[in-house]
Amino acid sequence: MACPASFGRGHEKTNQTANVTPKVSKISLIQAFIAIFRKGKLPCGLPRDKRLFNSALSLEQTMKCLFVYKTASLDITDPMGIMCLIANVKKHGHQSDLFLTNLEKDLFKSVKEYQPDVIGFSVTSGSENYYLELIRRLRKHVKFISIMGGPHPTFFPEIIEKDEVDIICRGEGDEALVELLDRLQEGKEYSDIRNLWVKKDGQVVKNPMRPLIQDLDSLPFPDRASFLKYYAYAHSSVKHFLSSRGCPYDCAYCFNHMLKKLYRDEAGPGQYCRLRSVENVIREVEDVKNNYPLKIVYFHDDLFIMNKTWLKEFSAAYKARVGLPMICYVRANLVNEEVVQCLKEANCITIAMGVESGNEEIRKTVLKRNMTNEQIVNAARLFHKYGISIMTQNMVGLPQETIENAYETIQVNTEIKPAYAWVSIFQPYPRTELHRFCIEKGYLDPTHKQHASYQVESPINTGMTKREFENLHKFFALSIESPLVRKLSRSLIRWPNNIVFNVIYRFFKGYTHIVRLKMSSGEIGFLGYLWDLLGYKVRRHLGKTY
Known part of the structure; x- marks a missing residue:
């Protein structure tokens, strides 16, 4: 599971x-x-x-x-x-x-x-x-x-x-x-x-692991009927899909390299990255389109463009049989004009692309992401050329990162010009390569309890540095939008954490996801969902949920 x-x-x-x-x-x-x-x-x-x-x-x-x-x-x-x-x-x-x-x-x-x-x-x-x-x-x-x-x-x-x-x-x-x-x-x-x-x-x-399922087409489409009892999910016009399983890369902060090793050691040989057939994916999207409110198709694959032959076939079929706006995740070193043209043909309106750190040394040696700032910026230029919005993915509070390094990440994002710069506070997830690195280098107490959210605390920093990273997280995206905010943020990040910073962060994130990126429907489904969440604390207080 x-x-x-x-x-x-x-x-x-x-x-x-x-x-x-x-x-x-x-x-x-x-x-x-x-x-x-x-x-x-x-x-x-x-x-x-x-x-x-x-x-x-x-x-x-x-x-x-x-x-x-x-x-x-x-x-x-x-x-x-x-x-x-x-x-x-x-x-x-x-x-x-x-x-x-x-x-x-x-x-x-x-x-x-x-x-x-x-x-x-x-x-x-x-x-x-x-x-x-x-x-x-x-x-x-x-x-x-x-x-x-x-x-x-x-x-x-x-x-x-x-x-x-x-x-x-x-x-x-x-x-x-x-x-x-x-x-x-x-x-x-x-x-x-x-x-x-x-x-x-x-x-x-x-018990040991069993071999991975190689034929993904043999499995049923994800069950969406279970959500019909929830008004927001039933009425949301943004639906999520998966066309593959697995990622070919071994980023140090991600679980994929550990999962590959687990299957290799216990289950034996087998293809880790597996693709559904184009026909199978298209039939699922058609099925959802015919039975649910659907305006935007959101692919949640770790890496949607890992197979260019598959991508070409998909783009032609999707354009002919579906045609709805779509969203997917890409990796900058795999992006070229042919890939972007395929995505444009499939009516891709938004892509998410990892920057993680604007400091090339940290990205390469700490995160194990072997790509340059030039590759990332050039990929962004191609997406802008074809009118595809960009959401970058970034982290602050990384091991060996200083506040100035974090502002390097902001600078690279400024060159990319994303519709939104998504950012998390680095969390060293258990048993990953970077988790071991943080313990070995003394950044992390081995008894540390992982926080449930990547938006709250920086577990590997202390004192004023910890406060600065946690507050910079709230001003990160706005600092890319405005040179004035970027300048002010250098002082504001030293203030005590407060609810005002959090409200500003959440408001801007919500606005961009609905208006710019189209990743959330922004329709009555979202409003109904928000209303239900506001009642969650009341129901929890009454002992009806937890």
Whole structure:
């Protein structure tokens, strides 16, 4: 469940299979009950309790797998990994749904009414304590098997030692989750499922990774029907898609290099970067266009332009059969005029492109991004030539970075002239190369607890330098817009952190995402989503969610 993405058939077919009740033999039922009463355990070895007993009693029914997820920001961004898992679960005859903690009117009531057998949680580093507490609260209302997936359990699997966690899934969860549900339904042993670490007899069974799914076309289209109960998602005209999995590069701050190593060491050879066929991608976009409000197609691939042959075929097909404005992510050293022409043919209106640091030495030696400022600026000129808006991606508070280095990043962005310069405060994610580097060089305490947001604190800096980086984050984009703001920011970043700086930052970011970049719909869906989020704190105070 670490950034999984599932592809294949449309959601109508998936919904039809969701109500199919597969037959279970009497033998499997008898085996399950014998296992419970003779050993006090299910075949997997987990201690007997009501939630597992209930799972055995419902073996003649399809399993219910619920996902509970907290959205990260005001952006109405589809959680693609969860959507893909739900689609694949339904395709294989089980029931599945998604509840958003921020938007569900009464989360605990909804979960109790749904009566899930399994609840899945997609966890990023920094959010693990939130989900551990959420599990504790959910178990006051309903019994279930908890499974954590996502980047944090993949690279920090020790989280399974927590009492709240029954199972973790490392890597892609499409096949492992379905296998788990199948075995639960049949009352079979499931402690040996690859990709899963499972508690058994007071120990943790640590299974190796399974090979990556090579044929992405064999997977169903992501499930969007689960979002129709949320007004904002149902009405948002910006929809998200994935045409590939994996990234060919090994940036030191990113999880991809670690995930590649994990699969190589445990699963053996296999293609890490995989593409769906152009036909399969186009059919999904057509399906969404025919069934949902869709004005802008937003591809969330790590790198949309990594295969130029595929890109050419896609551009021609997309222009002929879809034609809607689209958004994607690119990398400057792969950009040439032919690539930009292909994107323009496909009606690409915005691209996101990483700068990360304007200091070439830091970018090359610390971040392991082997490209020059000249390459980045030249790529930007090509996008401007063809009328495609640019969002740059940047970081401040990097190891070995000074405030003056950060202003170098602002200067490079000034030359690029982006519609918006997106910026994060560097977070050394566990087990990445840069995380190890920060510990070895004394930038980071090994016991440091990751913050859930990359917009709040600089964990590797202290004192006034820490304050300056955290405040520069708020003025970064505006400093590129205005030389006056850039000049004033040198004094303002030394002020104490305050809510005014944060409001200015969020207002400008929201404006550019809606008006300039078209990355958010800005329609009534967004306003409805904002209204729901304003009520989130009230519902949380009333004990109806967490």
